[in-house]
Amino acid sequence: MTIAPQLVVHRDKELMAQAAAARLITKIVDAQAARGFASVVLTGGRNGNGLLAALAAAPARDAVDWGRLDLWWGDERFLPEGDPDRNVTQAREALLDAVPLDPKRVHAMPASDGPYGNDADAAAAAYAAELAAAAGPEDHGPVPSFDVLMLGVGPDTHVASLFPELPAVRETERTVVGVHGAPKPPPTRVTLTLPAIRAAREVWLLAAGEDKAQAAAIALSGAGEIQAPAAGAYGRARTLWLLDAAAASRLPRDLYPPASP
Numbered sequence: 001m002t003i004a005p006q007l008v009v010h011r012d013k014e015l016m017a018q019a020a021a022a023r024l025i026t027k028i029v030d031a032q033a034a035r036g037f038a039s040v041v042l043t044g045g046r047n048g049n050g051l052l053a054a055l056a057a058a059p060a061r062d063a064v065d066w067g068r069l070d071l072w073w074g075d076e077r078f079l080p081e082g083d084p085d086r087n088v089t090q091a092r093e094a095l096l097d098a099v100p101l102d103p104k105r106v107h108a109m110p111a112s113d114g115p116y117g118n119d120a121d122a123a124a125a126a127y128a129a130e131l132a133a134a135a136g137p138e139d140h141g142p143v144p145s146f147d148v149l150m151l152g153v154g155p156d157t158h159v160a161s162l163f164p165e166l167p168a169v170r171e172t173e174r175t176v177v178g179v180h181g182a183p184k185p186p187p188t189r190v191t192l193t194l195p196a197i198r199a200a201r202e203v204w205l206l207a208a209g210e211d212k213a214q215a216a217a218i219a220l221s222g223a224g225e226i227q228a229p230a231a232g233a234y235g236r237a238r239t240l241w242l243l244d245a246a247a248a249s250r251l252p253r254d255l256y257p258p259a260s261p
């Protein structure tokens with residue numbers, strides 16, 4: 001039985017990014033205090049990168065022990081190493097190059113000119129194996145129990161590279177798959193699947209901007225996960241939607257408290 005999602009609505013996109021960044025710092029610090037390390041899955045897109053940029057500028061940024069943080073990705077555009085459109089490239093520019101991470105703990109998805117060539121399916125299988133190797137006896141299946149798995153929400157309700165009705169969102173066994181013919185360019189991608197997403201302790205969905213209002217309303221109104229993949233993204237302990245007022249504008253008013261002032 002899945003836990004009902006929690007919603008927090010902020011005044012605008014900038015405040016949502018800043019508040020989400022502060023929330024992530026606290027979550028990482030608490031996990032590191034409790035277990036000695038933390039494990040976070042990053043997302044691409046404007047909201048995901050906006051959160052990373054806000055985190056880079058946050059006064060409490062270095063309360064995080066960056067050397068004991070495991071970073072993974074929810075999806076990646078299957079492009080050559082260093083391509084400006086790769087999620088890892090954008091994450092490095094927004095935050096990662098500014099903090100002292102342990103490179104062995106930064107798990108970027110393979111590039112299209114990497115060891116698996118332009119075979120996205122082989123790259124996906126390799127990332128699944130890397131996740132399985134990082135999973136321990138206390139984890140729930142072949143992926144680590146991520147403390148926080150973040151997902152931007154597309155206007156069509158996609159999350160990661162799980163697009164409505166396409167094969168990847170229907171995957172129930174594998175944890176990582178290749179995506180071909182994605183409606184959001186580039187067409188070839190590598191993505192976690194819903195089973196992998198659901199291994200996370202907490203799943204945070206980021207939705208800011210008027211262009212996400214319909215997607216949020218659809219995903220939070222009981223739509224099925226095949227037609228609305230965001231509806232199938234939930235964590236074992238918590239599912240949190242972080243929105244701005246514009247993205248929340250089509251939600252039933254009784255679904256969430258008023259936006260932060």
Ligand SMILES: O=C(O)[C@H](O)[C@@H](O)[C@H](O)[C@H](O)COP(=O)(O)O
Nearest residue numbers: 044045046047152153154159160
């Ligand atoms: O590779 C990607 O494009 C992202 O992982 C994708 O899932 C993104 O998070 C959503 O499309 C929202 O993107 P925006 O925040 O830019 O709307």
